[in-house]
Amino acid sequence: MARREVVHDSIRYTIADGDPPPADLSIWAVLRTRVIDELTLAPPANRIRLTTNLRRATVRIAEGGYCGLVARPRDVSAALVMPGALSASVEAAGYLPRDLTPAIDAARRALNAPANPGAASLDVLPPDTVPPLQFRPGRGVLLERTASIEAEQFTNVVSPPPAPATVPIADGPQVLRPSGTRVSGVPLALPTQPLHRAAPLALRVLMRRRSSPTSMVAATGAEIGIAGIWLAYPDTQTSPPVAGDFCAVEPGLRFAHPVGAPIHRCTLTASGAPRHLHELAPRGATSITVAPNAGLNPAGGDLLRLGDPLLPEVEIVVSAGFGPVADPNAAVTIRLTAPTAAIHRVTEPVSDLAVSAATPGGNVSREALPGDAVVFAAGIGALPTSSVIAIEHLTPHAAYYTATQYPAWDGVNFTHQTVLDANGRTVWPPLARIAQLRLFARRPPHPDQQLDFALEQMADNLVSIVFS
Numbered sequence: 001m002a003r004r005e006v007v008h009d010s011i012r013y014t015i016a017d018g019d020p021p022p023a024d025l026s027i028w029a030v031l032r033t034r035v036i037d038e039l040t041l042a043p044p045a046n047r048i049r050l051t052t053n054l055r056r057a058t059v060r061i062a063e064g065g066y067c068g069l070v071a072r073p074r075d076v077s078a079a080l081v082m083p084g085a086l087s088a089s090v091e092a093a094g095y096l097p098r099d100l101t102p103a104i105d106a107a108r109r110a111l112n113a114p115a116n117p118g119a120a121s122l123d124v125l126p127p128d129t130v131p132p133l134q135f136r137p138g139r140g141v142l143l144e145r146t147a148s149i150e151a152e153q154f155t156n157v158v159s160p161p162p163a164p165a166t167v168p169i170a171d172g173p174q175v176l177r178p179s180g181t182r183v184s185g186v187p188l189a190l191p192t193q194p195l196h197r198a199a200p201l202a203l204r205v206l207m208r209r210r211s212s213p214t215s216m217v218a219a220t221g222a223e224i225g226i227a228g229i230w231l232a233y234p235d236t237q238t239s240p241p242v243a244g245d246f247c248a249v250e251p252g253l254r255f256a257h258p259v260g261a262p263i264h265r266c267t268l269t270a271s272g273a274p275r276h277l278h279e280l281a282p283r284g285a286t287s288i289t290v291a292p293n294a295g296l297n298p299a300g301g302d303l304l305r306l307g308d309p310l311l312p313e314v315e316i317v318v319s320a321g322f323g324p325v326a327d328p329n330a331a332v333t334i335r336l337t338a339p340t341a342a343i344h345r346v347t348e349p350v351s352d353l354a355v356s357a358a359t360p361g362g363n364v365s366r367e368a369l370p371g372d373a374v375v376f377a378a379g380i381g382a383l384p385t386s387s388v389i390a391i392e393h394l395t396p397h398a399a400y401y402t403a404t405q406y407p408a409w410d411g412v413n414f415t416h417q418t419v420l421d422a423n424g425r426t427v428w429p430p431l432a433r434i435a436q437l438r439l440f441a442r443r444p445p446h447p448d449q450q451l452d453f454a455l456e457q458m459a460d461n462l463v464s465i466v467f468s
Helices: 075-081 101-107
Strands: 002-009 011-017 028-037 048-052 058-063 066-071 088-092 109-111 120-127 138-142 153-157 166-168 182-186 193-197 203-213 214-216 223-230 246-250 262-277 287-290 305-308 317-321 332-338 348-364 372-378 388-392 401-402 424-427 436-442 449-454 461-467
Touching: 011 262, 048 058, 048 066, 058 120, 066 075, 075 153, 075 182, 088 101, 088 193, 101 461, 109 317, 223 348, 262 305, 317 401, 348 388, 436 461, 449 461
Parallel strands: 028 193, 203 461
Antiparallel strands: 002 011, 028 066, 048 088, 058 066, 109 120, 109 182, 120 166, 138 153, 138 182, 203 214, 203 424, 223 436, 246 372, 246 401, 262 287, 262 348, 262 388, 287 332, 305 317, 305 348, 317 332, 388 401, 436 449
């Protein structure tokens, strides 16, 4: 307790100031990140909304795309160090919601080597970034509780880390902390989070040729394809295009498939007794009511096609189980691993499917969010123009999509061409997550044409090519 003297009207007062409160009882930022539009690399123009399960924390939204949570570290310490205890998501109008929970879990660290009582630094894994993102001087550090200490220990970083895996701290551990002890920065600092545009784009192509100096006709026999793409608008001024290794998927992605997730081309065959929907299933339904139930697995894992395969609303879902019943003809309500993408009406057919063949088709090469209309994977264009693919096949996040390839030009050959109508028009599969296309077109004997086409994200797009 500190003492000080104050003189007032010739009277001397001795004042005993209270001890400063512990640092973990002050208000700190406990989660911090920045969101940007993945196409413009700038903060979204629309207001950001952050939601979380963390009680006793307050959401903060700042300019420049910055957002996070503030709280007293002591109130939320367990959630900061325990995997899965803190979840959050961020969204903005016109963008797909983004779940921050995987990034939060990845931001936590663990002791690589035991930390003795009073140690001046911690050896953590995985190492921090360079320059440091988590453990900058002045930021807090939480060590998870032990059997002998009933609360997480809070300290702070006192100097720049001498190495990415070393965290200099003000107060060493109170007791021996074994390797594997969880460690969290305060705030949990997440890398920049890119938001994906929610609505895919329509692209119409018009190809004509001059039949005379004053008239044009459809460019019958013309071919066009993507020769490269730019993923962000600033890149169009500074970088060459990258390979157009992406395809359209229907319905939109059901899960946030990570980079490296395997892709298989699947052959599906119908099997089992005819079934039908017993109740309406709206878009976004997490369960369906089906009859009869004979042959379905109450534990889940059934592959079901909803709807008439000749209609656009058809989709493939995976069951997550249902309560077993004695009557094999009774209707049962089946939980789904992911929500439905379309509305499905009463009496609509439901078909059991079996994967009769699954051929490796590459790996996801660009992080994806639920609802994305495209998937990126090196060499994906080698698949047929239309096929069924499975991402994360034979895992809890297995999902099945109809994949459609875009017209392409590989420098030698055109592939996946669409048919021009009598007026020279055609429509491509919906596009998303692309800023600009490099297109190459050919119609002998006219000269070849190359066009860099920036996509308008707020309207339909028309590419018009005239062969002269």
